[in-house]
Amino acid sequence: MRDAVRGFLEKECPPKVVRDAWTNDTGRSGLWPRLGELGVLGVLAPEEQDGFGGDYLDLVLLLEETGRAALPEPVVEHAAVAVPLLDDEQAEAAAAGDLTITVAPPSGLVPYADCSDLVLVGDQFVEPGTLQLRQHESVDGSRRLFAIAAPPSSINLASLDRAALGVAAQLIGLADRMLAMTVEYAKERRQFGVPIGSFQAVKHYLADVALALEFSRPLVYRAAWSIAHGDEDRSLHVAMAKTRASEAALRAGRVALQVHGAIGYTTEYDLHLWMKRAWALAASWGDAAWHDARVGRAILDSDTFPEEH
């Protein structure tokens, strides 16, 4: 399934599609119904709701692919957060891609609110027309953001955990893709008569990105497992996953830009599409520091110190 989705996105969501989303009316890819057919949108919906019947590990593996492709769609909000909350009829429509559902994060800045059918605000699904949407521009031009008049006063913890987990998975995919892009560039780009990837300073930058990825990806898988199994420390595990995935993606972007040099600093080159998505997602649903603070409360303040951490 993961390989099928990767293959699909490589073919149908090349950089041109991401780039087009910056300038089209919706900021979206046009691939939503086909993502429904593939089972991505209903990955968590049970088979009797025409879903894929997958678990949270399936979810993060697929979302990692959507990150790798920088797919411009509210797929985390829809597939990770909203679908598990829907009744049978809505879930069927959501799994098929006949509905698009987005979610209001604590910031009150809702991605793709104008072209969604429903917005989850707190514990309520509401129609976007009732929310007095005020458009904002994101540094990631494919991410259409809308402020709502009344941001949710509180966020359901389970929704927050699922959103943060989903975004963490996408960040891993984004980081992996930026690393791959940069390795390829460093192998081809020659200066002083040799590929720049043969210079030790460049090698060490890239090794550090590989290191950050190697030690954040398992935290994402573990958090997925903990949510799937109702582990009592699942929020702690999600926080660890999101903080490390955010840092890995930011580092990957920073190194990718430095190694590419001036060409990476242009908008003609594709790198910025991935880098800006990483900037936006690293800070959404709690940035690294915010999740670090959650971890700190769990391990340093609570009386129930997690013994088997």
Place this chain on the structure above:
Amino acid sequence: MDLTFTEEEEAFRAEARAWLETNVPRPPLPSGDTREGFALHKEWERALFDARWAVVSWPQEYGGRDASLMEWLIFEEEYYRAGGPQRVTQNGIFLLAPTLFELGTEEQRDRILPKMASAEETWCQGWSEPNAGSDLAGITSRAVRDEANGGWRLSGQKTWTTRGAFCDRLFGLFRSDPDAERHHGLTYFLVDLRAEGISVRPVERLDGDEGFAEVFLEDVLVPDHDVLGDVHEGWRVAMATTGSERGLTLRSPGRFMATAARLAELYRRHADDGLLDADPTVRGAVVRAWIDADAYRWQTFWTVTRLMEGGRTGPESSLVKIFWSELDVRLHETALRLLGSRAELVDGDDAAWMKGWQFALSGPIYAGTNEIQRNVVAERVLGLPRR
């Protein structure tokens, strides 16, 4: 991916925990990198061996329990959770033994492994030389054929040999073909440090222990049955060993999890005593170090899962070596920040942090410096050009 332990694994954990709780020495033993501490650690190793906890992953005939990789990890978690002593047998049981299992003869395994596991014979490694550190293939210590005595005559100098002043035997590489260069013409020898022609000079380390040694060899006779693997093929043989040192066999997550737990305790104690005002950012450092230890644990479980499904570790083990060694430094560095002006004390209850920090500082240097490891990652994991 299944992250639950089986009933057998839980039973194994319970058995290990119960034994360790009863038997781990209190108060902790003095450093095993000093002469008197080493002797006490050998007694501890003997007790571990007698209870069949010394080498759980080995076959039963050599004193092990045929434990799976996962059970080995569980044992390590319990060992460090219980505050178990450092393993002075580690160079033998974690570095040499895997090579013996893979490339040794049956005679060598039968003769060497049980004594290694019981600490009756302790082993140190002889890799580095004064002019061959990161560039290990530059070694010049040589081996000359002695047909009359059925062996080889070794001469030269090895250095930075951990616990070399106390150990019984040394394993290392010597140049057996004087005309060959670099990685060729080396042979892997198992050397008796009591043999004629050997002199050992202890070298005091940064932390004050005489844990280092220089080993001088002058026409030392090593019999043929102490050649490991094929003559002139020592590089290939040695790489099997360094692979396991860099990999997960030497640095199980249990050690770092235990350190992270002690760090969190230290933080809580200081918070309760109102001692944190001077350094408001230290809390973040504690949290990040904790997450690092946890990330290391899950990366290890992930790797073990793949290994148990038939995979092998390759150059990815360099990522692991970089991570644990820098993690160990961060854990201790953060503890020293918490201790503030008391961090410099090398006596009293908290002295272990300064001691541990100094030891941690060696991690990014030994077993292949982290600069070399990052090169390995770049070239062999990411595929960047060597030159």
